[in-house]
Amino acid sequence: MSTTQKATGTAAEPRAVLPPLGPAGWARWMWRQLTSMRTALFLLLLLAVAAVPGSTFPQRSIDAARTAQWISDHPTAGPVLDRLGLFEVYASPWFAAVYLLLFVSLIGCVVPRLRIHWHQLRSVPPRAPKRLERLGAHGRLTVDGAPDAVRERLRAALRARRYRVHAHDDTTLSAEKGYLRESGNLVFHLALIGVLIGVAWGHLLGWKGDVILPVGQTFANTLSRYDTFSPGPWVDPTELAPYTLRLDRLDATFETQDTGEGQFGAPRDFTAYTTFTAPDGEPEQRTIAVNHPLETGAGSVFLLGNGYAPHVTVRNGDGTVIYTGATPFLPQDNDYTSVGAVKVPGAQPDELGFAGFFLPTGVIDDQGPHSVFPDLLDPQLVLTGYAGELFPDGAPQSVYTLDTQAMTPLPGADGTDQLRLLLRPGDTAELPDGRGSITFDDVDRFAGLSVRTDPGKTLTLVSALLALAGLVASLVVRRRRVFVRVGPAAEGGRTVVSVGGLAKDDDEGMDDEVTTALEALEGTA
Amino acid sequence: MTDTTLAQLSNTAVYSAMVVLTLAMLAYAMYLARLAPTRERRAGSGKPEPELVAARTAGPDASSTGSHGDDTDEGRPGAGHDAPGPDEEGEPAAARKAAGVGYALTVLGTLLVVAGVVLRAAEVHRWPLGNMYEFAIVGSMFVLVAFTAWSTRRDLRWLGLFVVLPVLLNLGLAITVWYTDASELMPSLRSVWLAIHVTVATVSVAVFTIGFSLGILYLVQDRLEVAGRRSTFMARFPGSRSLERMAYGVHIVAFPLWTFTVIAGAIWARQAWGSYWNWDPKEVWSFVIWVVYAAYLHARATTGWKRQNATWIALAGYACLIVNFAVVNVFFVGQHSYSGL
Numbered sequence: 001m002s003t004t005q006k007a008t009g010t011a012a013e014p015r016a017v018l019p020p021l022g023p024a025g026w027a028r029w030m031w032r033q034l035t036s037m038r039t040a041l042f043l044l045l046l047l048a049v050a051a052v053p054g055s056t057f058p059q060r061s062i063d064a065a066r067t068a069q070w071i072s073d074h075p076t077a078g079p080v081l082d083r084l085g086l087f088e089v090y091a092s093p094w095f096a097a098v099y100l101l102l103f104v105s106l107i108g109c110v111v112p113r114l115r116i117h118w119h120q121l122r123s124v125p126p127r128a129p130k131r132l133e134r135l136g137a138h139g140r141l142t143v144d145g146a147p148d149a150v151r152e153r154l155r156a157a158l159r160a161r162r163y164r165v166h167a168h169d170d171t172t173l174s175a176e177k178g179y180l181r182e183s184g185n186l187v188f189h190l191a192l193i194g195v196l197i198g199v200a201w202g203h204l205l206g207w208k209g210d211v212i213l214p215v216g217q218t219f220a221n222t223l224s225r226y227d228t229f230s231p232g233p234w235v236d237p238t239e240l241a242p243y244t245l246r247l248d249r250l251d252a253t254f255e256t257q258d259t260g261e262g263q264f265g266a267p268r269d270f271t272a273y274t275t276f277t278a279p280d281g282e283p284e285q286r287t288i289a290v291n292h293p294l295e296t297g298a299g300s301v302f303l304l305g306n307g308y309a310p311h312v313t314v315r316n317g318d319g320t321v322i323y324t325g326a327t328p329f330l331p332q333d334n335d336y337t338s339v340g341a342v343k344v345p346g347a348q349p350d351e352l353g354f355a356g357f358f359l360p361t362g363v364i365d366d367q368g369p370h371s372v373f374p375d376l377l378d379p380q381l382v383l384t385g386y387a388g389e390l391f392p393d394g395a396p397q398s399v400y401t402l403d404t405q406a407m408t409p410l411p412g413a414d415g416t417d418q419l420r421l422l423l424r425p426g427d428t429a430e431l432p433d434g435r436g437s438i439t440f441d442d443v444d445r446f447a448g449l450s451v452r453t454d455p456g457k458t459l460t461l462v463s464a465l466l467a468l469a470g471l472v473a474s475l476v477v478r479r480r481r482v483f484v485r486v487g488p489a490a491e492g493g494r495t496v497v498s499v500g501g502l503a504k505d506d507d508e509g510m511d512d513e514v515t516t517a518l519e520a521l522e523g524t525a
Numbered sequence: 526m527t528d529t530t531l532a533q534l535s536n537t538a539v540y541s542a543m544v545v546l547t548l549a550m551l552a553y554a555m556y557l558a559r560l561a562p563t564r565e566r567r568a569g570s571g572k573p574e575p576e577l578v579a580a581r582t583a584g585p586d587a588s589s590t591g592s593h594g595d596d597t598d599e600g601r602p603g604a605g606h607d608a609p610g611p612d613e614e615g616e617p618a619a620a621r622k623a624a625g626v627g628y629a630l631t632v633l634g635t636l637l638v639v640a641g642v643v644l645r646a647a648e649v650h651r652w653p654l655g656n657m658y659e660f661a662i663v664g665s666m667f668v669l670v671a672f673t674a675w676s677t678r679r680d681l682r683w684l685g686l687f688v689v690l691p692v693l694l695n696l697g698l699a700i701t702v703w704y705t706d707a708s709e710l711m712p713s714l715r716s717v718w719l720a721i722h723v724t725v726a727t728v729s730v731a732v733f734t735i736g737f738s739l740g741i742l743y744l745v746q747d748r749l750e751v752a753g754r755r756s757t758f759m760a761r762f763p764g765s766r767s768l769e770r771m772a773y774g775v776h777i778v779a780f781p782l783w784t785f786t787v788i789a790g791a792i793w794a795r796q797a798w799g800s801y802w803n804w805d806p807k808e809v810w811s812f813v814i815w816v817v818y819a820a821y822l823h824a825r826a827t828t829g830w831k832r833q834n835a836t837w838i839a840l841a842g843y844a845c846l847i848v849n850f851a852v853v854n855v856f857f858v859g860q861h862s863y864s865g866l
Contacts, residue, residue, distance in 0.1 A: 055806035290712040
């Protein structure tokens with residue numbers, strides 16, 4: 001069977017000779033393919049599928065630590081998936097390829113339609129077809145009155161129903177309405193391009209920086225003051241607006257009444273009271289709360305986190321203060337068990353470092369030191385001490401952890417090999433070998449502030465709202481054509497009216513439209 | 526902080542609603558079952574119903590003919606029920622009664638769910654959309670309200686079973702698996718956008734749910750019509766063309782609502798988290814849902830694409846909605862961690 005087919009296929013069947021397509025022809029063919037509705041549909045579905053892995057795998061841009069953890073937990077799959085870009089889906093070339101192709105397809109589809117629609121908006125409805133009864137919806141009626149008068153009545157009735165009406169000759173009317181459907185559709189698609197441009201603009205020219213600010217301290221908006229700073233590719237980070245922000249007070253309230261599951265200690269309200277000074281303005285009181293960022297005019301300041309900064313003072317052997325200040329500890333859980341480090345580079349003979357926990361409501365049991373409530377009911381500072389070199393290779397390190405490579409533990413007072421301190425506010429502990437003392441003076445809260453700018457967000461928002469408006473118009477409005485033909489009836493003084501309706505889309509309301517037109521005629525007759 | 530008596534009353538209302546809706550479901554099922562013999566008798570007596578024949582012969586792409594009331598969508602007041610539903614005259618009294626009981630019970634069930642939601646809100650002194658349990662009962666409420674309201678405009682007794690059933694399923698899951706004690710909100714949820722964004726999202730999902738039921742009924746009906754089988758059961762439903770139009774009509778209401786949900790969510794995300802789009806899992810899935818339903822609308826407008834295939838895309842969209850609610854809320858790590866579980 002297959003052999004005979006093959007034989008006839010190659011020998012007997014005359015081949016159609018196609019003209020050579022040439023580069024321009026191929027380009028045109030590919031453009032046609034790309035801008036077809038089928039391709040757009042396929043790309044849409046592909047975009048949906050391509051977006052999914054970003055929710056199933058941790059994303060580096062959202063949670064770098066979790067991503068690194070995932071990769072080290074999966075030594076085989078991790079690096080492979082990483083190379084495929086599955087941990088940075090929305091910045092990956094294949095995701096970009098899908099949406100860029102989709103937008104090219106969209107432009108290729110919309111631009112010709114824009115031209116056509118522009119012409120249609122300025123032209124009159126087409127001539128009535130010969131046989132109106134062949135149209136999808138049709139009605140016929142004989143009414144009193146001369147054909148011209150009847151036609152004028154119908155013209156008025158159609159105009160009242162917001163049709164654009166034109167008479168190509170003496171016996172017919174052509175009417176059309178619903179141009180807004182195509183207008184809305186085009187606005188929707190063009191606005192999507194606006195959304196894309198807005199997003200890209202924000203990415204290129206926006207930046208964000210995070211800073212941890214203890215109560216009482218002032219933040220000056222300069223690059224060096226930020227803990228982390230991620231600028232867009234076109235941002236000049238030396239040109240930040242030089243405003244300052246002082247954190248006067250930070251209020252945090254937690255649930256203390258509701259003992260339901262997961263409710264006791266749940267956060268209820270965070271408010272930061274600040275003094276904001278614009279580059280050439282007077283200081284003004286401003287509050288920042290969750291859902292209420294501070295708009296500085298050059299970036300918005302969001303209150304995205306908070307925690308505790310114990311105030312610690314370290315004195316040397318002769319009582320001179322060699323370190324004092326609020327030292328932020330990072331919260332690790334919902335009860336604000338916080339970790340941090342106190343680094344004292346000015347200590348003699350060796351540099352001193354302390355690492356450990358701050359516990360707002362401290363408990364030390366078989367789980368180790370941890371907090372059982374996020375508010376300051378029984379604040380404790382649990383530290384271990386080290387002496388040696390704090391920054392052995394001069395490399396930058398986290399301020400919240402102590403690099404103990406080049407350090408040795410301080411011995412405990414009672415002969416243990418490790419100095420362990422548990423301090424409550426006001427407590428002072430002597431350090432061994434006459435190295436001085438450490439005092440836990442007090443505790444302040446800190447605010448985790450995030451400063452962000454996104455110059456594209458207005459364009460994105462306006463485009464998105466335009467897209468929504470266009471979408472509603474394109475779904476609700478119906479494109480309809482109504483044709484009318486009048487002629488004298490057999491009996492004198494009467495007119496036969498024939499009305500046909502043509503809907504552009506699947507439109508079950510067209511019959512009603514024709515009926516209404518005829519009823520209008522009856523009503524006025 | 527919260528009033529336990531109101532909380533208990535709210536739960537009682539939801540439980541009562543479930544009992545009432547179960548009865549409503551049975552009544553609607555009985556309605557469909559009691560209708561069957563009549564159709565068979567009619568078909569056997571050689572007097573087929575004109576509407577059903579018309580629906581069978583009309584191809585999916587044939588444009589509507591001039592015969593009025595064939596399957597016109599708009600319910601004209603005073604014109605009685607339009608043809609798509611089984612006409613009342615031909616129904617046995619028992620069937621009519623069952624449908625009447627079903628509708629009455631559905632209205633009662635709706636009122637009870639509304640009461641449950643209102644009591645819950647009164648108890649927590651806030652908009653009752655703070656955790657998964659509340660999303661579920663408010664979503665159920667919107668489905669029921671939409672259905673009972675739409676029922677006043679056209680005969681939807683054949684659809685009753687397929688609305689009450691998913692609602693019951695949802696309420697059952699809500700009160701067993703997703704139940705969360707009434708509580709206050711965490712700071713990030715305290716915003717006027719909770720009322721705007723989450724309410725519209727819930728309305729949208731409710732409308733998509735009705736669209737999903739209609740989509741499935743359409744595909745079943747269409748398959749039977751193509752096979753030429755005179756199924757006695759499916760003959761109780763409108764013709765496939767009419768079902769498909771209704772499904773589309775419902776989806777074009779829900780889709781702009783979902784678009785608005787995404788935009789409002791982005792505005793709120795900017796207020797609360799500093800950036801209007803973070804590719805948080807919930808955002809990813811909202812985006813996926815939007816794209817899939819956009820593909821449905823595209824497919825339906827594409828010449829050469831069958832309506833059946835387009836409807837399959839809409840069903841896939843609904844599957845994504847389910848994932849977004851039942852899977853993303855509970856199992857995915859993200860900023861939308863408000864399930865309360």
